[in-house]
Amino acid sequence: MTHQLNINNTLFFIILVSSILISSRCANSESTIYDVLKSHGLPKGLLPKGVKDFSFDDSGRFEVHLDEACNAKFENELHYDQNISGNLSYGEINGLSGISAQDLFLWFDVKEIRVDVPSSGLIYFDVGFVSKQFSLSSFETPRDCLAVQSVDLQLYSDSTLPTQPAYNKVLSVCVCVCVCVCVCQHMVCDFTKKS
Template identity: 35%
Template sequence: MALDLTTISVALLFLLVLSPLATSFPLNITDDKPSAYEVLQGYNFPVGLLPKGVVKYDLDESTGRFHAYLNGSCSVSLEGSYQLKYKSTISGIVSNNRLKDLSGISVKVLFLWLNIVEVIRDGDELEFSVGIASASFPIDNFYECPQCGCGFDCVNGKVSKLRIKSSFSSI
């Protein structure tokens, strides 16, 4: 069956008319699932508890059990001799104002790497627990996400200063 000139002309006209609509409304199917950072905010935590680059996550809303996935491990240096390390998978249990049973995040205190096992929000402060000790920080330290390798001030290449309320004690 041969196509005549009229059929081809109509098909071309159809494509030309729909072409602008196709660019205005892409045919990509998007996932309306909130980002890991938005979920964190939904539990009253700032986005800066997670580094930039979370590629996916899963959350069991009935138990609060979650996993956040990065492309690889990540470290962030903060002024005041603190360094953070994130494994490629961060997990724990989230509830309003509390992250517990955490794994995949550690902090360097003096010469020791300690796992952060719990974070509790108390008003405008976040208390980080490593099991045997805890430290409190003003929440505004965590309004932005740190970037792997350079922390919070990647443009100027400076190590970010972390304001501290109380340092890790009892170690």
């Protein structure tokens, strides 16, 4: 009888431990990258709809794999490479690669995304030399993403942008041209008035 009781207790213990392990494994497999973003104080819509393949480790390092590169429209347009990676901590992603933002007609690599104060309703995208702010509500839900070829983009990073002295020279030339055009226009107006 005691032998039967020990076997029953052992079986019960094995079944209990197995069910706990299986349920915890199922719970982990059901979490999505969107849940991971949300639990780190970031909006789910930072990544496009339909991400299924991702990895996330205890150090905060994540990788996302999309079926293909794509663009999504927010206040500005965002480009997502097929592979996206970065380091996730509460309210911020740094060391980011695989996301680019369009400003005017230029594309810039996004290096960091952060939410400093959630109640401010703002999210910041750092492209290396400047930080752009957007409405946090724009990123509440994942957006549809239109497939594109990565080579279609003319990306600018810190190394490809004109240096400050070069930029100042271009700006000086533009100002000189504008002044010359205004002076010439004024002279033509004066000449036509006298005629």
